[in-house]
Amino acid sequence: xxxxxxxxxxxxxxxxxxxxxxxxxxxxxxxxxxxxxxxxxxxxxxxxxxxxxxxxxxxxxxxxxxxxxxxxxxxxxxxxxxxxxxxxxxxxxxxxxxxxxxxxxxxxxxxxxxxxxxxxxxxxxxxxxxxxxxxxxxxxxxxxxxxxxxxxxxxxxxxxxxxxxxxxxxxxxxxxxxxxxxxxxxxxxxxxxxxxxxxxxxxxxxxxxxxxxxxxxxxxxxxxxxxxxxxxxxxxxxxxxxxxxxxxxxxxxxxxxxxxxxxxxxxxxxxxxxxxxxxxxxxxxxxxxxxxxxxxxxxxxxxxxxxxxxxxxxxxxxxxxxxxxxxxxxxxxxxxxxxxxxxxxxxxxxxxxxxxxxxxxxxxxxxxxxxxxxxxxxxxxxxxxxxxxxxxxxxxxxxxxxxxxxxxxxxxxxxxxxxxxxxxxxxxxxxxxxxxxxxxxxxxxxxxxxxxxxxxxxxxxxxxxxxxxxxxxxxxxxxxxxxxxxxxxxxxxxxxxxxxxxxxxxxxxxxxxxxxxxxxxxxxxxxxxxxxxxxxxxxxxxxxxxxxxxxxxxxxxxxxxxxxxxxxxxxxxxxxxxxxxxxxxxxxxxxxxxxxxxxxxxxxxxxxxxxxxxxxxxxxxxxxxxxxxxxxxxxxxxxxxxxxxxxxxxxxxxxxxxxxxxxxxxxxxxxxxxxxxxxxxxxxxxxxxxxxxxxxx
Ligand code: ADP
Ligand code: MG
Numbered sequence: 001x002x003x004x005x006x007x008x009x010x011x012x013x014x015x016x017x018x019x020x021x022x023x024x025x026x027x028x029x030x031x032x033x034x035x036x037x038x039x040x041x042x043x044x045x046x047x048x049x050x051x052x053x054x055x056x057x058x059x060x061x062x063x064x065x066x067x068x069x070x071x072x073x074x075x076x077x078x079x080x081x082x083x084x085x086x087x088x089x090x091x092x093x094x095x096x097x098x099x100x101x102x103x104x105x106x107x108x109x110x111x112x113x114x115x116x117x118x119x120x121x122x123x124x125x126x127x128x129x130x131x132x133x134x135x136x137x138x139x140x141x142x143x144x145x146x147x148x149x150x151x152x153x154x155x156x157x158x159x160x161x162x163x164x165x166x167x168x169x170x171x172x173x174x175x176x177x178x179x180x181x182x183x184x185x186x187x188x189x190x191x192x193x194x195x196x197x198x199x200x201x202x203x204x205x206x207x208x209x210x211x212x213x214x215x216x217x218x219x220x221x222x223x224x225x226x227x228x229x230x231x232x233x234x235x236x237x238x239x240x241x242x243x244x245x246x247x248x249x250x251x252x253x254x255x256x257x258x259x260x261x262x263x264x265x266x267x268x269x270x271x272x273x274x275x276x277x278x279x280x281x282x283x284x285x286x287x288x289x290x291x292x293x294x295x296x297x298x299x300x301x302x303x304x305x306x307x308x309x310x311x312x313x314x315x316x317x318x319x320x321x322x323x324x325x326x327x328x329x330x331x332x333x334x335x336x337x338x339x340x341x342x343x344x345x346x347x348x349x350x351x352x353x354x355x356x357x358x359x360x361x362x363x364x365x366x367x368x369x370x371x372x373x374x375x376x377x378x379x380x381x382x383x384x385x386x387x388x389x390x391x392x393x394x395x396x397x398x399x400x401x402x403x404x405x406x407x408x409x410x411x412x413x414x415x416x417x418x419x420x421x422x423x424x425x426x427x428x429x430x431x432x433x434x435x436x437x438x439x440x441x442x443x444x445x446x447x448x449x450x451x452x453x454x455x456x457x458x459x460x461x462x463x464x465x466x467x468x469x470x471x472x473x474x475x476x477x478x479x480x481x482x483x484x485x486x487x488x489x490x491x492x493x494x495x496x497x498x499x500x501x502x503x504x505x506x507x508x509x510x511x512x513x514x515x516x517x518x519x520x521x522x523x524x525x526x527x528x529x530x531x532x533x534x535x536x537x538x539x540x541x542x543x544x545x546x547x548x549x550x551x552x553x554x555x556x557x558x559x560x561x562x563x564x565x566x567x568x569x570x571x572x573x574x575x576x577x578x579x580x581x582x583x584x585x586x587x588x589x590x591x592x593x594x595x596x597x598x599x600x601x602x603x604x605x606x607x608x609x610x611x612x613x614x615x616x617x618x619x620x621x622x623x624x625x626x627x628x629x630x631x632x633x634x635x636x637x638x639x640x641x642x643x644x645x646x647x648x649x650x651x652x653x654x655x656x657x658x659x660x661x662x663x664x665x666x667x668x669x670x671x672x673x674x675x676x677x678x679x680x681x682x683x684x685x686x687x688x689x690x691x692x693x694x695x696x697x
Contacts, residue, residue, distance in 0.1 A: 045097030234263045
């Protein structure tokens with residue numbers, strides 16, 4: 001058995017491998033590409049390809065693939081072997097720089113939202129040297145971006161890289177104003193905490209809803225859910241521990257910094273958190289983590305559910321996106337500094353985030369909008385669909401003092417005039433934790449908690465990076481022209497606080513009174529569902545900002561609007577059809593069978609002695625018949641709504657029909673069936689119930 005340090009990144013063509021296998025000239029040139037985006041020379045690419053191939057073959061690889069992230073939300077790969085025929089009729093293992101840099105998968109079946117007509121099926125993949133190549137199974141995987149021949153991004157990586165570049169550009173302008181000339185690059189980092197459920201595979205296999213949709217569409221609540229809080233951070237069961245241990249090992253081999261694991265709030269729910277990494281790499285790693293979580297589960301006779309709401313009545317799963325901005329000189333720009341000057345800089349970055357989150361609440365909401373996540377946000381669960389920022393009392397106090405030119409009663413009693421030299425030192429407040437805020441400052445990073453567990457973190461970070469880049473741009477434009485830097489800085493910070501303090505909320509975001517205050521008093525947005533949110537991607541201010549920073553073109557935005565709505569519709573329609581199938585073919589027949597059994601018992605009793613009581617039998621059959629009739633009526637309704645959906649020719653209209661009609665009918669159908677479940681003998685019920693699924697491991 002290897003030790004963890006030996007195991008770690010053993011399947012990754014990382015810096016250590018590059019250094020040992022590339023000539024120093026090639027290594028240096030590649031490093032410049034990775035670190036500061038210098039253009040890559042083909043001779044360098046050839047040398048890298050050769051070294052990569054030799055290394056991969058030594059590790060047992062026979063194939064390579066350009067690994068990319070199309071708009072389906074999962075990753076895609078098409079494997080090519082290294083073989084190339086040699087004149088003697090045998091083969092050699094070959095891999096050129098050209099093959100490393102560019103691939104041409106037949107992309108016609110990936111969603112493009114009209115960006116690429118299918119007759120023009122060719123898209124191409126382009127190597128992203130900032131994310132290391134790795135080996136999965138027998139295949140060398142090369143992280144790539146995926147574009148159409150017109151240059152439009154067909155994936156999630158390209159806009160993510162562009163958004164990181166936008167933020168870098170604007171942050172460097174600000175840093176220069178503060179005299180930080182030695183910084184060459186600013187980058188964002190992310191640590192995504194991934195929640196998931198584990199259930200026994202033999203039970204999963206009996207539930208078509210889980211198989212087709214990833215969540216249970218039926219199921220009465222078990223007598224015990226999460227009310228005792230006895231699962232959160234509880235002792236990990238041996239079978240789950242064995243799974244986690246295997247999972248960690250697989251992730252470590254890929255250089256993924258799997259760090260923390262624990263039981264979550266709901267029964268059968270767990271969490272894995274890695275140590276944070278550069279956003280681009282964290283995103284790649286999170287995609288791999290999700291894939292490997294599922295794969296390793298199978299080996300343990302388990303199934304890993306990544307859906308945002310696999311079970312009604314207990315917590316759903318999210319992915320806390322811990323985000324920060326740092327310089328290549330190792331300074332986290334979201335950490336209060338040692339000197340007043342550093343603190344002024346910190347406050348400016350803090351304000352940039354506050355302004356960004358307020359100005360682009362809609363984009364953040366849109367970035368996490370999926371059918372699955374609608375069951376968390378906007379339902380009776382934290383976080384809500386309304387975005388607000390938790391800052392903690394200390395920071396809020398400081399901002400308030402600055403706004404009002406009032407003395408700050410915190411560390412030192414000083415007027416919070418940002419005439420940098422008098423700004424007091426303050427320590428960061430890490431004790432105060434608010435678990436219900438959708439966007440919380442946690443000492444040296446922001447934690448965006450609305451991301452869904454199954455979703456790629458790319459979209460959330462694209463919007464976050466871009467919106468903050470926009471704030472910084474506005475600040476830099478103003479400050480670069482200022483006659484007196486300190487005065488201008490002070491005024492700008494003050495203005496940000498006045499204009500955007502409505503987004504700051506330190507209370508319980510879960511509370512109904514907050515939603516009322518947020519929407520009615522503060523005017524914050526509350527897009528409860530995906531169809532409510534997505535069309536706003538095309539709002540003029542959003543298109544203007546995202547195109548100005550070259551993160552998306554207008555056509556790319558239109559395609560994403562289309563695809564996101566389409567994905568939403570498809571997901572819910574599959575759910576509706578699965579419900580219909582299960583209700584008609586499994587649940588109703590089971591109810592009938594049990595009712596017949598009970599009726600037969602009553603008849604038998606009566607033939608034995610006419611005065612034997614049959615209240616239980618009579619009432620049960622009566623109730624079951626009632627539920628069956630209700631369910632039957634709902635099925636009819638479901639059919640007619642599905643017909644309406646079929647006739648709708650715009651994806652937006654379809655999404656509205658789903659939101660306004662289909663979901664309600666589905667809920668009704670479920671309610672009747674779930675009621676019937678509670679009075680049907682267990683052995684008659686056609687599939688495993690919630691208590692078995694949630695407590696079966
Ligand atoms: P929690 O109490 O929410 O679990 P942790 O401190 O354990 O918070 O951190 C959660 C995640 O935040 C981890 O993935 C961690 O690596 C990440 N994280 C910590 N510091 C930073 C940072 N400066 N930038 C981005 N992510 C960070
Ligand atoms: Mg957290």
